[in-house]
Amino acid sequence: MKIFKLYLDKDEEEIWLNEMVSSGWALNNFFFGVYTFERCEENEFVYKIDLMDSFSGTKSSMEYIKFVEETGAEYVSSWGRWVFFRKPASEGSFELYTDVDSQIRLYQKIRNMMGVVALLEFVIGFSQLHNLSQFNAGVGYYSLTGVIFLLGAGIGYAALKAHNKVNSLRKQKVI
Amino acid sequence: MNKDLPLTEGVFYILLALIKPNHGYGIIQDVEQMTGGRLVLGAGTLYGAINTMLDKGWIKLYSEEVTSRKKKEYMITTTGKEILKFETERLEELIKNSKIVMEDRI
Numbered sequence: 001m002k003i004f005k006l007y008l009d010k011d012e013e014e015i016w017l018n019e020m021v022s023s024g025w026a027l028n029n030f031f032f033g034v035y036t037f038e039r040c041e042e043n044e045f046v047y048k049i050d051l052m053d054s055f056s057g058t059k060s061s062m063e064y065i066k067f068v069e070e071t072g073a074e075y076v077s078s079w080g081r082w083v084f085f086r087k088p089a090s091e092g093s094f095e096l097y098t099d100v101d102s103q104i105r106l107y108q109k110i111r112n113m114m115g116v117v118a119l120l121e122f123v124i125g126f127s128q129l130h131n132l133s134q135f136n137a138g139v140g141y142y143s144l145t146g147v148i149f150l151l152g153a154g155i156g157y158a159a160l161k162a163h164n165k166v167n168s169l170r171k172q173k174v175i
Numbered sequence: 176m177n178k179d180l181p182l183t184e185g186v187f188y189i190l191l192a193l194i195k196p197n198h199g200y201g202i203i204q205d206v207e208q209m210t211g212g213r214l215v216l217g218a219g220t221l222y223g224a225i226n227t228m229l230d231k232g233w234i235k236l237y238s239e240e241v242t243s244r245k246k247k248e249y250m251i252t253t254t255g256k257e258i259l260k261f262e263t264e265r266l267e268e269l270i271k272n273s274k275i276v277m278e279d280r281i
Contacts, residue, residue, distance in 0.1 A: 096219035097219045098185070098217035102217070102224075
Protein backbone atom coordinates (compact mmCIF):
# COMPACT_ATOMS: atom_id res chain seq x y z
CA MET A 1 0.00 0.00 0.00
CA LYS A 2 1.27 3.47 -0.88
CA ILE A 3 0.30 6.68 0.90
CA PHE A 4 1.36 10.17 -0.12
CA LYS A 5 1.73 12.50 2.83
CA LEU A 6 3.68 15.60 3.65
CA TYR A 7 5.15 15.78 7.14
CA LEU A 8 7.25 18.69 8.34
CA ASP A 9 7.43 17.45 11.93
CA LYS A 10 9.37 14.24 12.45
CA ASP A 11 7.77 13.61 15.86
CA GLU A 12 4.27 13.70 14.36
CA GLU A 13 5.48 11.54 11.48
CA GLU A 14 6.89 9.01 13.95
CA ILE A 15 3.58 8.87 15.84
CA TRP A 16 1.72 8.25 12.58
CA LEU A 17 4.12 5.46 11.51
CA ASN A 18 3.67 3.75 14.86
CA GLU A 19 -0.12 4.13 14.59
CA MET A 20 0.10 2.43 11.19
CA VAL A 21 1.97 -0.45 12.88
CA SER A 22 -0.79 -0.78 15.46
CA SER A 23 -3.22 -1.37 12.59
CA GLY A 24 -0.88 -3.88 10.94
CA TRP A 25 1.01 -1.78 8.40
CA ALA A 26 4.80 -1.50 8.46
CA LEU A 27 6.73 1.11 6.47
CA ASN A 28 9.31 -0.43 4.18
CA ASN A 29 10.20 2.48 1.93
CA PHE A 30 10.00 6.24 1.81
CA PHE A 31 10.65 8.45 -1.18
CA PHE A 32 9.62 12.07 -1.67
CA GLY A 33 6.50 11.92 0.47
CA VAL A 34 5.46 8.47 -0.74
CA TYR A 35 5.29 5.97 2.11
CA THR A 36 5.19 2.32 1.05
CA PHE A 37 3.71 -0.08 3.59
CA GLU A 38 3.57 -3.83 3.83
CA ARG A 39 1.48 -6.03 6.09
CA CYS A 40 2.85 -6.84 9.56
CA GLU A 41 1.55 -8.18 12.82
CA GLU A 42 -0.33 -5.57 14.85
CA ASN A 43 2.17 -3.69 17.03
CA GLU A 44 5.07 -5.72 15.63
CA PHE A 45 7.57 -2.85 15.38
CA VAL A 46 8.57 0.45 16.91
CA TYR A 47 9.70 3.05 14.34
CA LYS A 48 12.16 5.90 14.88
CA ILE A 49 13.07 8.70 12.51
CA ASP A 50 16.50 10.33 12.70
CA LEU A 51 18.30 13.19 10.99
CA MET A 52 21.84 12.24 9.99
CA ASP A 53 24.84 14.57 9.73
CA SER A 54 25.29 13.76 6.07
CA PHE A 55 23.24 12.69 3.09
CA SER A 56 22.15 9.12 2.57
CA GLY A 57 24.63 7.22 0.41
CA THR A 58 27.71 8.99 1.78
CA LYS A 59 30.38 7.05 3.67
CA SER A 60 29.64 8.70 7.02
CA SER A 61 25.89 8.10 6.73
CA MET A 62 26.52 4.42 5.93
CA GLU A 63 28.81 4.21 8.94
CA TYR A 64 26.09 5.61 11.16
CA ILE A 65 23.43 3.26 9.77
CA LYS A 66 25.76 0.29 10.31
CA PHE A 67 26.40 1.41 13.89
CA VAL A 68 22.69 1.66 14.68
CA GLU A 69 22.02 -1.71 13.03
CA GLU A 70 24.68 -3.31 15.21
CA THR A 71 22.67 -2.30 18.26
CA GLY A 72 19.78 -4.47 17.11
CA ALA A 73 17.72 -1.98 15.11
CA GLU A 74 16.79 -2.50 11.49
CA TYR A 75 17.41 0.07 8.76
CA VAL A 76 14.21 0.67 6.80
CA SER A 77 14.73 3.56 4.42
CA SER A 78 16.53 6.85 3.98
CA TRP A 79 15.90 10.01 2.04
CA GLY A 80 18.24 13.00 1.99
CA ARG A 81 19.53 13.22 5.55
CA TRP A 82 16.46 11.51 6.99
CA VAL A 83 16.61 7.88 8.02
CA PHE A 84 13.98 5.43 9.25
CA PHE A 85 14.79 2.64 11.70
CA ARG A 86 12.63 0.05 13.40
CA LYS A 87 12.99 -2.55 16.13
CA PRO A 88 10.68 -5.45 17.01
CA ALA A 89 8.36 -4.23 19.77
CA SER A 90 9.00 -7.53 21.60
CA GLU A 91 12.55 -6.29 22.32
CA GLY A 92 11.27 -3.50 24.54
CA SER A 93 11.48 0.24 24.12
CA PHE A 94 13.42 1.78 21.26
CA GLU A 95 15.04 5.19 21.71
CA LEU A 96 17.93 6.63 19.72
CA TYR A 97 18.59 9.60 22.01
CA THR A 98 18.55 8.89 25.72
CA ASP A 99 19.97 12.00 27.33
CA VAL A 100 18.98 15.66 27.20
CA ASP A 101 22.27 16.81 25.66
CA SER A 102 22.00 14.55 22.64
CA GLN A 103 18.29 15.40 22.27
CA ILE A 104 19.20 19.09 22.22
CA ARG A 105 21.80 18.43 19.53
CA LEU A 106 19.26 16.52 17.43
CA TYR A 107 16.67 19.30 17.50
CA GLN A 108 19.34 21.94 16.84
CA LYS A 109 20.31 19.94 13.76
CA ILE A 110 16.67 19.75 12.63
CA ARG A 111 16.16 23.47 13.28
CA ASN A 112 19.26 24.48 11.33
CA MET A 113 18.46 22.24 8.38
CA MET A 114 14.81 23.40 8.22
CA GLY A 115 15.91 27.02 8.60
CA VAL A 116 18.26 26.82 5.63
CA VAL A 117 15.66 25.07 3.45
CA ALA A 118 12.97 27.65 4.37
CA LEU A 119 15.36 30.48 3.51
CA LEU A 120 16.13 28.82 0.17
CA GLU A 121 12.41 28.51 -0.62
CA PHE A 122 11.94 32.25 -0.01
CA VAL A 123 14.99 33.17 -2.10
CA ILE A 124 13.64 31.04 -4.96
CA GLY A 125 10.13 32.45 -4.44
CA PHE A 126 11.24 36.08 -4.59
CA SER A 127 13.51 35.58 -7.58
CA GLN A 128 10.56 33.86 -9.31
CA LEU A 129 8.34 36.86 -8.52
CA HIS A 130 10.99 39.17 -9.90
CA ASN A 131 11.28 37.14 -13.09
CA LEU A 132 7.51 36.95 -13.53
CA SER A 133 7.19 40.71 -13.20
CA GLN A 134 9.42 41.06 -16.28
CA PHE A 135 6.75 39.67 -18.61
CA ASN A 136 3.02 39.07 -18.71
CA ALA A 137 2.97 35.78 -16.83
CA GLY A 138 -0.24 33.77 -16.49
CA VAL A 139 -1.96 32.82 -13.25
CA GLY A 140 -0.39 29.36 -13.45
CA TYR A 141 3.11 30.74 -12.96
CA TYR A 142 2.03 32.85 -10.02
CA SER A 143 0.27 29.98 -8.29
CA LEU A 144 3.43 27.89 -8.65
CA THR A 145 5.35 30.67 -6.94
CA GLY A 146 2.62 30.74 -4.31
CA VAL A 147 3.20 27.05 -3.60
CA ILE A 148 6.92 27.75 -3.10
CA PHE A 149 6.11 30.50 -0.58
CA LEU A 150 3.61 28.26 1.19
CA LEU A 151 6.20 25.49 1.46
CA GLY A 152 8.76 28.02 2.72
CA ALA A 153 6.32 29.20 5.39
CA GLY A 154 5.54 25.61 6.44
CA ILE A 155 9.19 24.65 6.69
CA GLY A 156 9.97 27.90 8.49
CA TYR A 157 7.27 27.04 11.02
CA ALA A 158 8.82 23.58 11.43
CA ALA A 159 12.18 25.23 12.14
CA LEU A 160 10.50 27.40 14.78
CA LYS A 161 8.94 24.34 16.41
CA ALA A 162 12.34 22.62 16.55
CA HIS A 163 13.78 25.80 18.04
CA ASN A 164 11.11 25.81 20.77
CA LYS A 165 11.86 22.15 21.46
CA VAL A 166 15.56 23.02 21.93
CA ASN A 167 14.60 25.75 24.41
CA SER A 168 12.25 23.54 26.41
CA LEU A 169 14.91 20.80 26.57
CA ARG A 170 17.45 23.38 27.75
CA LYS A 171 15.09 24.46 30.53
CA GLN A 172 14.98 20.85 31.73
CA LYS A 173 18.72 21.07 32.32
CA VAL A 174 18.50 24.16 34.52
CA ILE A 175 17.49 23.46 38.10
CA MET B 176 41.66 19.52 32.31
CA ASN B 177 38.98 20.26 34.91
CA LYS B 178 36.88 22.17 32.40
CA ASP B 179 35.81 18.78 31.02
CA LEU B 180 34.32 17.88 34.38
CA PRO B 181 31.74 16.95 35.50
CA LEU B 182 31.19 14.23 32.94
CA THR B 183 27.68 13.29 31.95
CA GLU B 184 26.54 9.98 33.34
CA GLY B 185 26.61 8.49 29.85
CA VAL B 186 30.18 9.57 29.11
CA PHE B 187 31.38 8.30 32.50
CA TYR B 188 29.91 4.84 31.92
CA ILE B 189 31.10 4.68 28.31
CA LEU B 190 34.68 5.32 29.53
CA LEU B 191 34.25 2.58 32.14
CA ALA B 192 33.00 0.18 29.46
CA LEU B 193 36.05 0.98 27.32
CA ILE B 194 38.63 -0.14 29.89
CA LYS B 195 38.75 -3.17 27.62
CA PRO B 196 38.33 -3.09 23.81
CA ASN B 197 34.61 -2.89 23.15
CA HIS B 198 32.21 -2.21 20.27
CA GLY B 199 29.02 -0.11 20.25
CA TYR B 200 26.55 -2.80 21.19
CA GLY B 201 28.99 -4.18 23.79
CA ILE B 202 29.16 -0.74 25.43
CA ILE B 203 25.35 -0.52 25.59
CA GLN B 204 25.12 -3.99 27.15
CA ASP B 205 27.93 -3.42 29.67
CA VAL B 206 26.48 -0.08 30.82
CA GLU B 207 23.02 -1.63 31.13
CA GLN B 208 24.51 -4.44 33.22
CA MET B 209 26.59 -2.13 35.45
CA THR B 210 23.55 0.01 36.23
CA GLY B 211 21.20 -2.91 36.74
CA GLY B 212 19.18 -1.97 33.67
CA ARG B 213 18.70 1.65 34.73
CA LEU B 214 20.80 3.24 31.98
CA VAL B 215 20.21 1.98 28.44
CA LEU B 216 22.14 4.19 26.01
CA GLY B 217 20.43 5.04 22.72
CA ALA B 218 22.46 4.37 19.58
CA GLY B 219 22.33 8.02 18.49
CA THR B 220 23.48 9.25 21.89
CA LEU B 221 26.30 6.70 21.99
CA TYR B 222 27.45 7.46 18.44
CA GLY B 223 27.70 11.19 19.21
CA ALA B 224 29.54 10.55 22.47
CA ILE B 225 32.03 8.18 20.81
CA ASN B 226 32.86 10.73 18.10
CA THR B 227 33.28 13.54 20.63
CA MET B 228 35.56 11.37 22.79
CA LEU B 229 37.60 10.31 19.75
CA ASP B 230 38.10 14.01 18.90
CA LYS B 231 39.15 14.76 22.48
CA GLY B 232 41.56 11.82 22.46
CA TRP B 233 39.90 10.10 25.43
CA ILE B 234 39.31 6.94 23.43
CA LYS B 235 40.87 5.48 20.29
CA LEU B 236 39.89 3.10 17.56
CA TYR B 237 41.17 -0.29 18.63
CA SER B 238 40.39 -2.36 15.58
CA GLU B 239 38.63 -2.00 12.30
CA GLU B 240 38.34 -4.80 9.82
CA VAL B 241 37.64 -3.02 6.58
CA THR B 242 36.99 -6.12 4.51
CA SER B 243 34.85 -8.15 6.86
CA ARG B 244 31.59 -7.07 8.52
CA LYS B 245 33.32 -7.03 11.86
CA LYS B 246 32.32 -4.28 14.28
CA LYS B 247 34.58 -1.34 15.06
CA GLU B 248 36.14 -1.63 18.49
CA TYR B 249 37.19 1.27 20.70
CA MET B 250 39.38 1.53 23.78
CA ILE B 251 40.19 4.12 26.43
CA THR B 252 43.47 6.11 26.10
CA THR B 253 45.85 7.30 28.84
CA THR B 254 44.13 10.72 28.70
CA GLY B 255 40.76 9.01 29.07
CA LYS B 256 41.98 7.10 32.10
CA GLU B 257 43.16 10.36 33.68
CA ILE B 258 39.76 11.96 33.08
CA LEU B 259 38.13 8.93 34.68
CA LYS B 260 40.46 9.23 37.68
CA PHE B 261 39.79 12.96 38.15
CA GLU B 262 36.05 12.42 37.86
CA THR B 263 36.13 9.57 40.37
CA GLU B 264 38.01 11.80 42.82
CA ARG B 265 35.44 14.55 42.29
CA LEU B 266 32.59 12.11 42.90
CA GLU B 267 34.31 10.76 46.03
CA GLU B 268 34.49 14.29 47.38
CA LEU B 269 30.75 14.73 46.78
CA ILE B 270 29.96 11.51 48.59
CA LYS B 271 32.33 12.27 51.46
CA ASN B 272 30.82 15.72 52.03
CA SER B 273 27.24 14.56 51.72
CA LYS B 274 27.90 11.85 54.29
CA ILE B 275 29.50 14.30 56.71
CA VAL B 276 26.64 16.78 56.40
CA MET B 277 23.79 14.30 56.41
CA GLU B 278 25.04 12.10 59.21
CA ASP B 279 22.85 12.49 62.31
CA ARG B 280 20.59 14.99 60.54
CA ILE B 281 18.57 12.86 58.17
